[in-house]
Amino acid sequence: MSASPLHLTAVVIGGGPAGLMVAEQLSNAGVIVDLYDAKPTVGRKFLRAGIGGLNLTHNEDWSDFVSRYDEKAEVLRPALEGFNATALRAWAADLGVETFVGSSGRVFPIEKKAAPLLRRWLSRLRENGVRIHSRHRWMGWNEKGDIVIQSPTDVLTVKAEMLFFALGGGSWSALGSDGHWLAKFKENNIECKDFRPSNCGFNYPWPMDLTQAYSGAPIKSIAISVQDAKGQEWRQRGDAVISFYGIEGGPVYAISAPIRDAIEQYGHCTVYWDLDPNRSLAALQKVLAKRRPKDSLANVLRKQCGLSGAKLALFKALTSKQQMADIDGIPALIKCLPQTFTSARPIDEAISTDGGISFSAVDDKFMLKRVANTYCVGEMLDWEAPTGGYLLTACFATAVWAAQHALAVRAARVS
Numbered sequence: 001m002s003a004s005p006l007h008l009t010a011v012v013i014g015g016g017p018a019g020l021m022v023a024e025q026l027s028n029a030g031v032i033v034d035l036y037d038a039k040p041t042v043g044r045k046f047l048r049a050g051i052g053g054l055n056l057t058h059n060e061d062w063s064d065f066v067s068r069y070d071e072k073a074e075v076l077r078p079a080l081e082g083f084n085a086t087a088l089r090a091w092a093a094d095l096g097v098e099t100f101v102g103s104s105g106r107v108f109p110i111e112k113k114a115a116p117l118l119r120r121w122l123s124r125l126r127e128n129g130v131r132i133h134s135r136h137r138w139m140g141w142n143e144k145g146d147i148v149i150q151s152p153t154d155v156l157t158v159k160a161e162m163l164f165f166a167l168g169g170g171s172w173s174a175l176g177s178d179g180h181w182l183a184k185f186k187e188n189n190i191e192c193k194d195f196r197p198s199n200c201g202f203n204y205p206w207p208m209d210l211t212q213a214y215s216g217a218p219i220k221s222i223a224i225s226v227q228d229a230k231g232q233e234w235r236q237r238g239d240a241v242i243s244f245y246g247i248e249g250g251p252v253y254a255i256s257a258p259i260r261d262a263i264e265q266y267g268h269c270t271v272y273w274d275l276d277p278n279r280s281l282a283a284l285q286k287v288l289a290k291r292r293p294k295d296s297l298a299n300v301l302r303k304q305c306g307l308s309g310a311k312l313a314l315f316k317a318l319t320s321k322q323q324m325a326d327i328d329g330i331p332a333l334i335k336c337l338p339q340t341f342t343s344a345r346p347i348d349e350a351i352s353t354d355g356g357i358s359f360s361a362v363d364d365k366f367m368l369k370r371v372a373n374t375y376c377v378g379e380m381l382d383w384e385a386p387t388g389g390y391l392l393t394a395c396f397a398t399a400v401w402a403a404q405h406a407l408a409v410r411a412a413r414v415s
Contacts, residue, residue, distance in 0.1 A: 011036065
């Protein structure tokens with residue numbers, strides 16, 4: 001270990017979207033930034049998110065947007081107001097990346113890829129003088145309060161005028177956000193909450209023939225709903241996916257938090273599928289009443305009820321023989337088909353995580369109360385949000401908010 005610490009102006013630990021955004025804000029103000037990341041390259045999870053099109057943010061009414069952060073909405077609101085969806089799109093445009101609003105309100109780059117944006121972003125950061133140190137893992141603090149970093153050839157100790165942690169959550173460890181930092185913060189008496197999976201799938205014991213025939217198949221145009229412990233109903237429309245392990249897909253991810261919470265509290269959670277959200281129960285009953293007496297059950301389900309493929313397989317797997325024999329009761333099941341889960345998929349498979357640095361451990365600018373001039377940003381803070389651009393927006397927004405505050409403090413100190 002080096003005998004004396006390096007003295008640096010601004011250090012960022014973590015090269016994901018939040019860390020890169022901090023580096024950009026500081027370097028734009030003329031601050032020399034050293035960014036350390038444990039992986040060979042930065043932005044790995046950002047690139048992985050771009051495989052499905054890189055959903056940057058969401059275009060919707062502001063009050064609805066903020067509500068997606070549920071109980072953490074108010075503590076995040078100032079940061080989100082400081083760097084909202086409009087600001088994020090303008091930032092991308094300034095990089096030369098034009099965006100568009102999809103039919104669901106999600107905002108994507110026109111190229112629908114992450115790599116072009118990341119390349120341009122890193123080029124601008126380097127032009128600003130940001131020094132990126134790859135394969136440098138943060139190891140914690142030493143007894144003097146300096147940060148310790150393991151490089152490929154040495155162990156470094158570093159003092160920084162401004163220090164920003166952007167270490168991510170606990171999912172997708174292969175891409176860098178392994179969550180191992182949580183224990184180090186706890187050892188330093190910084191209040192944290194353990195990670196839990198968010199935007200995740202759930203296990204269910206499908207019949208063997210169903211998984212063989214439909215694993216990976218989409219269940220098109222459905223709605224799924226659940227009631228949380230407070231009596232609030234969560235409902236989401238979209239396309240779910242049958243998986244070898246159970247169920248996944250956009251609408252499932254969107255309401256995964258109340259499902260997960262119910263499983264933790266009660267050991268199980270029952271959700272309800274609406275397999276025909278475009279028709280009312282009365283409309284389905286009216287159609288079914290017109291069936292011919294000689295129609296088989298298969299024809300009734302396919303022709304009158306419009307069930308086929310993966311959707312029909314789901315219906316059959318969750319319906320008993322007695323229920324199937326009661327043709328008059330089928331419309332009610334189509335509109336409210338129960339399925340009970342008892343476990344979520346592992347954290348490492350989740351799109352994101354809940355948990356991390358408690359907001360009680362930071363001030364309103366996300367600076368640690370116990371460690372001066374040290375900020376935590378992005379997904380390592382204790383908040384969660386559904387997919388749809390909300391995750392990236394909050395990562396960017398918390399980074400901008402904290403960096404701008406640190407710059408203001410520095411300017412006041414210099415003056």
